[in-house]
Amino acid sequence: MNPNKPTVLSIEDEEIFQQLITISLEFHGMNVVQTRDGASGLQAARSHKPDLILLDLLMPGMSGIDVCRALMADPQMRSIPVVMLSGSSDFEEIQMCLQLGAREYVLKPFEPQKLTTVVLKHLPALK
Secondary structure, three states: OOOOOOEEEEEOOOHHHHHHHHHHHHHOOOEEEEEOOHHHHHHHHHHHOOOEEEEEOOOOOOOHHHHHHHHHHOOOOOOOOEEEEEOOOOHHHHHHHHHHOOOEEEEOOOOHHHHHHHHHHHOOOOO
């Protein structure tokens, strides 16, 4: 991993979306750390201190809502921008994610360029 590049943590259980995220963001000069579930995602957030987190809403075990709550409750992680990813367009779920502190909600399937634009919009100043 290049410490001079921004690091994005992708917490996503679906392989196809994980690959799409990684290829798109690495192409645009970012480091990508992948995890497949909420618990390992929280652990990776603590150890890697990413510049942004992409967080799937629906995962086995710990949901994206639970992960977002835990991130926002932790003083060392609450400032990390979180972008939620989900196939659900349920208005109440979207509102809940945004109220918890997520910066944006991206519907799956997504176009790689749109996701990259969202990530760049919410990344803190590039290193």
